[in-house]
Structure formats: structure tokens, C-alpha cells
Amino acid sequence: MPEVFVTTSDQLPEGGRATVRAGKHEIGVIRAKGKLHAFLNLCPHQGGPVCAGLMIHKVEEIIAEDHTYQGMRFNEDVLHIVCPWHGWEFDIETGKCAGDGAVGLRRFTAVERDANVYVIV
Amino acid sequence: MHFRSSTPAYDMNIEGFHTGEHLANARAQADARGLDDVLVVDVDSHHYETDNLAEILEYIEDPALKQLAINTYAYKGATSVLVDQPGYQDGGGRVTRYMERKHEKIDLTGRPREVEQTLRWMDALSVDYACLFPTPMLFLGLHPQHEVEVGMARAYNRWLTDNVTPTCKRLKTMLYLPFNDPEATYRMVKEFGHKEGVIGFMVVSTRYKPVYDNAYMKTYALLEEMGLPLSFHASYHWNDQLVSLTNRFITAHAVGFTFFNAVHCANWVINGLPERFPKLKVIWIESGLAWVPWLMQRLDNDFRMRTSEAPSLKRLPSDYMREMYYTTQPMEMVNNMEALELTFKMINADTQLLYSSDYPHWDMDLPSTIWDLKFLSEQSKRNILGLNAKRIFNLDISDRFPAQAPAAGAMAPAK
Numbered sequence: 001m002p003e004v005f006v007t008t009s010d011q012l013p014e015g016g017r018a019t020v021r022a023g024k025h026e027i028g029v030i031r032a033k034g035k036l037h038a039f040l041n042l043c044p045h046q047g048g049p050v051c052a053g054l055m056i057h058k059v060e061e062i063i064a065e066d067h068t069y070q071g072m073r074f075n076e077d078v079l080h081i082v083c084p085w086h087g088w089e090f091d092i093e094t095g096k097c098a099g100d101g102a103v104g105l106r107r108f109t110a111v112e113r114d115a116n117v118y119v120i121v
Numbered sequence: 122m123h124f125r126s127s128t129p130a131y132d133m134n135i136e137g138f139h140t141g142e143h144l145a146n147a148r149a150q151a152d153a154r155g156l157d158d159v160l161v162v163d164v165d166s167h168h169y170e171t172d173n174l175a176e177i178l179e180y181i182e183d184p185a186l187k188q189l190a191i192n193t194y195a196y197k198g199a200t201s202v203l204v205d206q207p208g209y210q211d212g213g214g215r216v217t218r219y220m221e222r223k224h225e226k227i228d229l230t231g232r233p234r235e236v237e238q239t240l241r242w243m244d245a246l247s248v249d250y251a252c253l254f255p256t257p258m259l260f261l262g263l264h265p266q267h268e269v270e271v272g273m274a275r276a277y278n279r280w281l282t283d284n285v286t287p288t289c290k291r292l293k294t295m296l297y298l299p300f301n302d303p304e305a306t307y308r309m310v311k312e313f314g315h316k317e318g319v320i321g322f323m324v325v326s327t328r329y330k331p332v333y334d335n336a337y338m339k340t341y342a343l344l345e346e347m348g349l350p351l352s353f354h355a356s357y358h359w360n361d362q363l364v365s366l367t368n369r370f371i372t373a374h375a376v377g378f379t380f381f382n383a384v385h386c387a388n389w390v391i392n393g394l395p396e397r398f399p400k401l402k403v404i405w406i407e408s409g410l411a412w413v414p415w416l417m418q419r420l421d422n423d424f425r426m427r428t429s430e431a432p433s434l435k436r437l438p439s440d441y442m443r444e445m446y447y448t449t450q451p452m453e454m455v456n457n458m459e460a461l462e463l464t465f466k467m468i469n470a471d472t473q474l475l476y477s478s479d480y481p482h483w484d485m486d487l488p489s490t491i492w493d494l495k496f497l498s499e500q501s502k503r504n505i506l507g508l509n510a511k512r513i514f515n516l517d518i519s520d521r522f523p524a525q526a527p528a529a530g531a532m533a534p535a536k
Contacts, residue, residue: 014130015130015131015132032131041146042146046486046487046489046490047146047147047149047150047487047489048146049143049145049146052217053215053217054124054126054131054133054214054215054217055126055131055133056126056127056131056215057126057127057128057131074127074128076127076128079131082212082215084143084215084216084217084218085216085485086216086483086484086485087212087215087216087483089215100456102456
């Protein structure tokens with residue numbers, strides 16, 4: 001399968017992102033949680049440029065043992081990327097929509113070699 | 122523009138925001154579907170009048186209110202005269218255009234900045250004509266001083282019809298009515314109904330005035346006589362006694378944006394206003410669609426048991442509701458397409474449904490939300506996206522579709 005050059009490794013630090021066009025696809029490559037993640041830059045909701053969105057940890061409620069609500073916090077084990085058009089959130093590691101696991105982002109494989117980043121299409 | 126994330130490692134900076142780039146995927150969608158050859162009328166879109174509030178305040182006619190507003194605005198900003206609400210429409214920076222759009226670089230052309238900004242998103246979405254509404258003023262019906270609603274409504278309407286609508290034929294408006302003052306409401310229709318670009322009038326439904334009040338009858342009669350639609354635009358009121366029971370914006374929005382329109386619509390029907398004003402076109406805006414079958418069923422069921430409480434009705438409540446108009450957004454695109462299809466059937470979508478984007482707000486819908494519906498015929502898609510609006514607003518579309526004669530019926534495709 002063909003590899004498409006995305007950028008050099010030093011241009012993609014933790015939290016960084018780059019997009020590349022491969023044929024009819026625009027693919028976003030993101031370095032997060034120490035790994036590369038590549039997605040079709042198209043939100044399954046209405047087609048927004050999801051890879052341009054904010055990365056933010058999952059919000060969760062703090063529920064005490066007696067079932068009472070104690071507030072909210074970020075879960076730093078789960079990172080989301082958010083479509084900037086409408087706010088749909090996706091797990092950066094699985095690409096699954098946080099609000100509806102039946103839908104998700106189309107994933108690609110990104111590789112790093114000789115200080116360069118490629119995506120396999 | 123700096124966006125704070127959950128940790129600094131994921132904070133984000135966006136520089137050089139451009140509406141057209143933000144919506145590049147929308148443009149690609151429109152190209153793929155050939156939407157430039159389809160008439161698209163967006164019946165509900167917005168600008169931020171607060172971007173121009175200093176100019177608008179100069180239009181206030183009451184000298185005492187004007188002096189008060191201008192000086193208070195200088196230190197307090199828009200809430201000097203406008204009502205604000207708690208709320209997080211942008212989801213804490215998740216919907217990025219809220220923070221970015223105000224700083225978008227737009228070359229001056231002699232037309233107001235927001236005309237150019239509006240045209241950028243219209244071109245991206247392939248919208249031919251847009252009905253423009255304000256944004257923070259959607260809470261103004263909650264202002265405790267009715268004279269402030271009247272003063273601001275008149276200032277805004279004068280400013281808009283002086284500076285915005287005359288500069289671009291693609292921009293239309295249904296002007297804000299200061300509904301808390303029935304006499305001022307009537308005068309507004311009388312004075313502004315013939316202004317360029319005015320295609321109707323709009324009541325923000327979030328308020329505590331009943332639509333059946335006798336004080337409004339002469340306004341409804343005037344609108345009917347002038348052939349101008351009356352629309353009810355939803356909003357939310359988190360301090361409303363009922364809605365204040367909700368503790369998240371998602372709930373306040375989901376409930377709040379339907380609740381007031383549902384109450385006004387029920388009052389409209391049960392008081393027999395469709396019988397009193399049979400030619401008045403009434404539009405319900407930005408409540409989505411799922412509430413309509415719910416209300417139809419509730420009213421029909423009760424009406425057959427309590428007919429004497431709605432003696433003006435000659436038909437079932439749902440029959441009247443099926444003759445009203447509804448805008449699409451925010452269309453409930455849940456996983457049950459059968460529910461949506463049934464909703465379209467129940468409201469006679471083919472003739473009564475009007476596409477709306479609500480751009481630039483967070484829950485905006487693109488034209489593809491209609492164009493991609495598999496249960497619709499191509500003619501139905503064209504009707505909903507533009508031809509129904511062309512018919513009820515009597516739009517002259519000849520500047521965008523020269524082959525179309527002005528006001529030439531609704532059913533011919535705009536090719």
C-alpha cells in the first residue's frame with residue numbers, strides 16, 4: 001500500500017498535528033499520548049474538519065459510593081478530539097464517537113521512519 | 122486565538138481564521154451534490170449585532186435611553202441594554218468559530234464587515250439567500266423594561282434596513298418585533314413592512330405574553346393583509362421557573378428551545394387564530410421537528426374530549442398545524458430514520474418545511490442534511506431547500522437564477 005509523506009518528525013511534537021492530501025482524501029495525523037494517530041479529516045456527523053479540532057480529555061462525573069454527585073473532572077487516561085463544527089467528540093485511540101460508539105472516524109496507519117512521518121493509504 | 126484544553130500540552134492556537142476555510146468541507150459537499158444549481162434559501166441564520174452595537178445604539182430614538190445606553194455600554198458592554206443568559210453555546214471552546222469569528226480578517230469593500238462575513242459562509246454552504254436574525258437580542262423579550270425592548274428593536278431594525286439589507290440582495294430579514302408592547306409591534310409592521318429585504322416579522326418566543334391577547338389582533342390582520350409571514354423564533358430562558366430545574370446547558374437547550382414555541386403554537390391553534398387569520402403564514406423556527414408530531418397528537422387527543430374549550434376549531438388541531446410552516450434546524454437526526462420520515466409526513470414537509478442552517482451557531486445544519494435524505498424525492502428536496510421559501514416569501518430569485526421569472530410559482534426546479 002502506498003505511503004504518503006506527511007511531515008518531518010520534528011514538526012509533529014506531542015499535541016501537534018498535520019494534514020495531508022492523498023488522492024481524494026484529506027488525512028489528519030496527530031501525535032498524542034506519545035503515539036501517531038491518523039484519521040480521515042471528515043466528521044461522520046456532517047462532514048466537519050475533525051482533525052482541526054481541540055484535543056481535550058474526557059469529562060466524567062464524580063459519583064461517590066453513596067451515589068451522590070460530587071462534581072466533574074477530566075479523565076487523563078482518555079483523550080478526545082473534538083469536531084470544531086458541532087462538538088462531536090472522538091476517542092483519539094479508537095476513533096469511536098464518545099456519544100455514540102456505533103459511529104467513528106475512519107482510521108489510517110501512520111508510521112515514522114528516518115525522522116519523517118508517513119501515512120499509509 | 123488561544124484555546125485552553127484540559128492540560129497545557131493540548132492547548133491550541135488558531136491564527137488567521139477564515140470562514141471559507143473553516144467551511145471548506147461544506148463547499149466540497151455542495152460541489153459533490155451540485156447544490157449550486159439548486160435554489161437554497163436559508164430561513165434562519167444569524168449575525169452578532171453586538172459586533173456593531175456602538176453603531177446601533179446611535180439609532181436609539183429616545184434621547185434619555187440613548188444617553189444611558191451609550192455611557193453604560195462604554196464600561197459594561199452589550200449587557201448595558203441587552204439581556205444575557207448563562208450558557209455555553211461554544212461548549213467551552215470545542216466549537217471554535219465562536220471565539221474566532223470576531224477576529225476574522227475581512228478586507229473592507231464599502232459594505233459592512235458582516236455582509237462580507239455572511240457571504241463567506243453562504244458561498245461555502247451554497248446558500249443563495251439567507252434570512253438574517255440577531256443573536257443576543259434573542260433574549261431581549263425577557264428585559265424587565267418593555268421600553269428598552271422597543272427602543273432596541275427600533276434601533277436594530279433601522280440600522281439593519283439602512284446599512285445591511287440594501288447592500289446585498291441575497292440578504293433578507295424578518296424583523297424583530299417588540300412583542301411585549303402590542304402597540305409598538307403594530308407600528309413596527311406598519312413602518313418597516315415595505316422596507317427593502319424585509320420578508321416578514323419575527324417574534325422571539327421566549328417571553329411571557331400570550332399570542333391570543335386581543336391586543337395583537339390588529340397586527341395579525343395587518344400582516345395578513347400585507348402578505349408577510351409571522352415567525353416565532355425559539356430561544357431559551359434558563360431562569361424560567363420550569364427550565365431552571367435543569368442543571369446542564371444541554372438540557373436547558375433541548376427543552377428550552379422547544380418549550381416556548383410549543384406553548385405558543387398550542388395557544389395559537391386552540392384559540393382558533395388560524396380561523397381568524399386564514400391567510401396569515403405562520404412559521405415556527407429553531408425548535409427542530411420532533412415536537413410537532415408530539416403536540417399534534419396531544420392536542421388531537423384532548424380536542425375530541427374537550428371540543429367545547431376550543432369552539433372556533435372546525436377541524437382537528439393537527440389539521441391547522443399541518444398548514445403552518447416549520448424550519449428544519451436543528452433537525453433531530455437520530456438513529457431512527459423511520460421517525461424522521463414519519464415526522465416529515467405528519468407536517469406535510471413537501472410544502473411546509475423550510476431549510477434553515479442557524480449558522481454560525483453550534484448546532485448548525487448544512488443543506489446536505491436535507492439533500493442526503495433517502496426517503497425524499499429530488500423534487501421534495503428542492504422544495505424544502507428553497508422552493509417552499511420562494512413561494513411563501515414571494516422571493517424574486519432572478520439575480521441568482523436569471524431564467525426564473527419573479528414570483529413564478531414554487532414547483533419548477535431552479536435549473
